[in-house]
Amino acid sequence: MTFDYDLFVIGGGSGGVRAARVASGDWGAKVGLAEESRMGGTCVIRGCVPKKLMVFASGFPALFEEARAYGWQAEAGAFDWPVFRTRLEAELDRLEAAYRNTLKTAGVTVHDTRAVIVDPHRVRLATGEEFTTKHILVATGGRPFVPEFPGSELAVTSNEMFHLPALPKRALVVGGGYIAGEFACILNGLGVKVHQYYRGAQILRGFDDEVRGHVANTMREEGINIHLGTSVTLLERTAGGIRVVGSDGSEREVDLVLYATGRRPNSAGLGLEALGLELGRSGEIPVDRYSQTAVPSIFAVGDVTGRINLTPVAIREGHAFADTVFGAKPTAFDHQLVASAVFTQPELGSVGLSEEAAREQEPIEVYATAFRPMKTAFAGKPDRVLMKLIVSQATRRVLGCHIVAPEAGEMIQLAAIAIRMGATKEDFDATCAVHPTMSEELVTMRKPVRSA
CATH class of the missing domain: 3.30.390.30 (FAD/NAD-linked reductase, C-terminal dimerisation domain)
Incomplete structure (x- = not known):
């Protein structure tokens, strides 16, 4: 059978782009890729890259303070959020263009629209076009999760944090993971009064207990109000902001509520269930060590698989997939001893x-x-x-x-x-x-x- 493509990738994030580039540029496969949003995915557009730039921005007040102790007559003026946001968005545009150029140079055909799987060797675009393909790679990543409760529609997620019209004066961060901790520190460093709610006994679950305590104590010393064993029961719009009612009976008013209570795989509506693929409890796509699903022609890499949700892992999985399927070099990425960093302060x-x-x-x-x-x-x-x-x-x-x-x-x-x-x-x-x-x-x- 003759196919339109040797490989069709659904998702233009770090894992999908790496797989497409290597399969086409290194191994000569005919590759198509569909992305319904911006090229670069979570990390480049709404994740680790813009977040790290915000980390840098938020660190300068402490540097000015240290500079004075070293003899410099340094004073920090007011932080201009619109100026920073404009430069940030320009940088994201540059990075997205670089990703597109990488795919173009490698000979990958890009479709700027959503794609779903029709059968093991056929995909359909939102435009109505259909293509046959020998292999399909799902690399659709994940999305922030906000539980439903009274007023939950008033909360924002990490996706919106880089495009706020104005910097809030008072903020509540809900969650105890690395994203919550990082944004609590970022906002605090930018001069925002920050409260952080976490329903568990200590933030940063999954890390070493002594380390978790050390980070939490440091955050408190820097002025972040961490409330453990606490969740939100109600959000309500008021004349002055957002009224927050906590499970501990507390009430406070803030200007921004950021929910960072976990992420879910972007697997819904892709047509996987119709093929007999049984998804995991949170929607993750089960794969073997070579990123192959129970349908032999369909593979998945990155956050959508629920293995380790880190950009470098998605990249290595995508590269290993391309080498395995198109380079005749069976390669399985080893998920042991993967280093990680949490960009708290x-x-x-x-x-x-x-x-x-x-x-x-x-x-x-x-x-x-x-x-x-x-x-x-x-x-x-x-x-x-x-x-x-x-x-x-x-x-x-x-x-x-x-x-x-x-x-x-x-x-x-x-x-x-x-x-x-x-x-x-x-x-x-x-x-x-x-x-x-x-x-x-x-x-x-x-x-x-x-x-x-």
């Missing part, structure tokens, strides 16, 4: 097992240190850095590394290389320190603080 970097997960697996030693970093200590600030290594007693391999510090994301990337290579605690000990740096503490912790 200060940042959290993590790779490998938490102390809690490791001690359930085997006997361990824990090496940890907390200290005031030189830069901010000189400025009289109380900030404290936390560094922590989890070590196997039997093999001496470092099972996990956790850092809370400025630029922790930069440090954890390098630590991840060593840990993935199987470095032992003695390898860390044998590494000469770079002085004076924060990161030298990773190789100077000689005695465990506890064993488990």
Whole structure:
């Protein structure tokens, strides 16, 4: 049978674009791609890229304060949100154009519309056009989730945060994950009075418990009001803003309510169920280690699979798929030891097992240190850095590394290389320190603080 395409990709985010580019540009496949929104997906358009730029913007008030302690006559003026937003939107336009040019250079045919799956080898566009294809890749990503409750329509999500008409004076962030924590810190840094509600006992579930507590305490010291064991029961528009009623009986008025209570895979309405594919509880598409679904011609990568919702993971999955199917190089991305960073202030970097997960697996030693970093200590600030290594007693391999510090994301990337290579605690000990740096503490912790 002759097909219109060798591969048709549904979704123009990081994973889909990488798969399309490699399949076409590297392996010579005829590839079509459909994207109903902007090219670049969540990360580039409404996720990690604009968020990191907002993180940078929100960090300047603290830098001005530190500069004065170092002798500079520095004063921060008022933050001009419209100026920043305009530059931000221009940068996103530039990045989207770069993504489109990448696909064009690789020979991929782009369809700027929604696509659904008709059968295992046929897709239909919203324009009515239909194409046959040997393989289909679903890379539609995820979307923010807001539960339904009285007034829930008044809440915004991370999608809208980059395009606010004005910066609020008072904000409530609902959620305890990394997105909630990051935006709470961003808004606080920009001068917004921030409350954060989380229904659980501690924010940043899934990370090391000691690290979670350290980040939460630091956020509180910086002026963020974290309310644990608390959720929203009612939002109501008032003359002065939005009235919030909490499950703890509290009431307060804010100008903005941001819900960051999780994300859901974008799998609805694609036609998957009609093909006999049974989706997961949250709508995730089940796949094997090669990203193949139960329908042999259909694959899925990225957040829509519910594996690890990180952009670099989606990219590696997309590349592995293209190499496997079109390059005759069976490649399965290893989801173990994936490093991550949370861009709170200060940042959290993590790779490998938490102390809690490791001690359930085997006997361990824990090496940890907390200290005031030189830069901010000189400025009289109380900030404290936390560094922590989890070590196997039997093999001496470092099972996990956790850092809370400025630029922790930069440090954890390098630590991840060593840990993935199987470095032992003695390898860390044998590494000469770079002085004076924060990161030298990773190789100077000689005695465990506890064993488990």
